[in-house]
Amino acid sequence: NAGVMQNPRHLVRRRGQEARLRCSPMKGHSHVYWYRQLPEEGLKFMVYLQKENIIDESGMPKERFSAEFPKEGPSILRIQQVVRGDSAAYFCASSPYSLYQETQYFGPGTRLLVL
Amino acid sequence: AQSVAQPEDQVNVAEGNPLTVKCTYSVSGNPYLFWYVQYPNRGLQFLLKYITGDNLVKGSYGFEAEFNKSQTSFHLKKPSALVSDSALYFCAVRDPKISTDSWGKLQFGAGTQVVVTP
Numbered sequence A: 001n002a003g004v005m006q007n008p009r010h011l012v013r014r015r016g017q018e019a020r021l022r023c024s025p026m027k028g029h030s031h032v033y034w035y036r037q038l039p040e041e042g043l044k045f046m047v048y049l050q051k052e053n054i055i056d057e058s059g060m061p062k063e064r065f066s067a068e069f070p071k072e073g074p075s076i077l078r079i080q081q082v083v084r085g086d087s088a089a090y091f092c093a094s095s096p097y098s099l100y101q102e103t104q105y106f107g108p109g110t111r112l113l114v115l
Numbered sequence B: 001a002q003s004v005a006q007p008e009d010q011v012n013v014a015e016g017n018p019l020t021v022k023c024t025y026s027v028s029g030n031p032y033l034f035w036y037v038q039y040p041n042r043g044l045q046f047l048l049k050y051i052t053g054d055n056l057v058k059g060s061y062g063f064e065a066e067f068n069k070s071q072t073s074f075h076l077k078k079p080s081a082l083v084s085d086s087a088l089y090f091c092a093v094r095d096p097k098i099s100t101d102s103w104g105k106l107q108f109g110a111g112t113q114v115v116v117t118p
Helices: none
Strands: A005-007 A010-013 A019-024 A031-037 A043-050 A053-056 A065-068 A075-079 A088-095 A110-114 B003-005 B010-014 B019-021 B024-026 B032-038 B044-050 B056-058 B064-068 B073-078 B087-094 B112-117
Touching: A005 A088, A010 A019, A019 A088, A019 A110, A031 A075, A043 A065, A043 A075, A075 A088, B003 B087, B010 B019, B019 B112, B024 B073, B032 B064, B032 B073, B044 B056, B044 B064, B044 B073, B073 B087
Parallel strands: A010 A110, B010 B112
Antiparallel strands: A005 A019, A019 A075, A031 A043, A031 A088, A043 A053, A065 A075, A088 A110, B003 B024, B019 B073, B032 B044, B032 B087, B056 B064, B064 B073, B087 B112
């Protein structure tokens, strides 16, 4: 059973470009979470999605960031007009249910570097 | 609002000695608590969780954690550390109350770097 898949693993962008990060949850999981890890910091929640629904986006910056989880295909985290401060590791996690005790399983992350 | 604290940036221990990584939390009601481990340039691996029941929780790779409600702590322990346990350890809390502020998300501590020397 494959784990959470993320691609690309590494992404280099110049300031002003767009970054698209993809996450395929574990088989049978319909809940996806995105977290960001800035250098020398812990993980910060960004957004929680179910298929075709954004449940909680309280951790998303108000501008330039968006996320989706379509009926078919992976979840996408999109960052428009990237700036150097967006350089971080972005982790996706998935769980099968929305019950609070359910464990979130993490992918290997996408490391974004903005030049 | 929920929060979690890991008071030690780094813990150094000799191989074969007991390992303890500290975590304290703040949340209304009964918390759901988790420990994850991160190896360099890798994602987070789940170690164990406390939801309810026995205060001593056993997890992967010989790790265990003790939930202490009076001290609001959830310290991670391993009786005999291995060099391969050297990694970054994160404690996380999930608020059990349904609210738009806390729905679904894990609140992570800053992490504790564990260094096990041969």
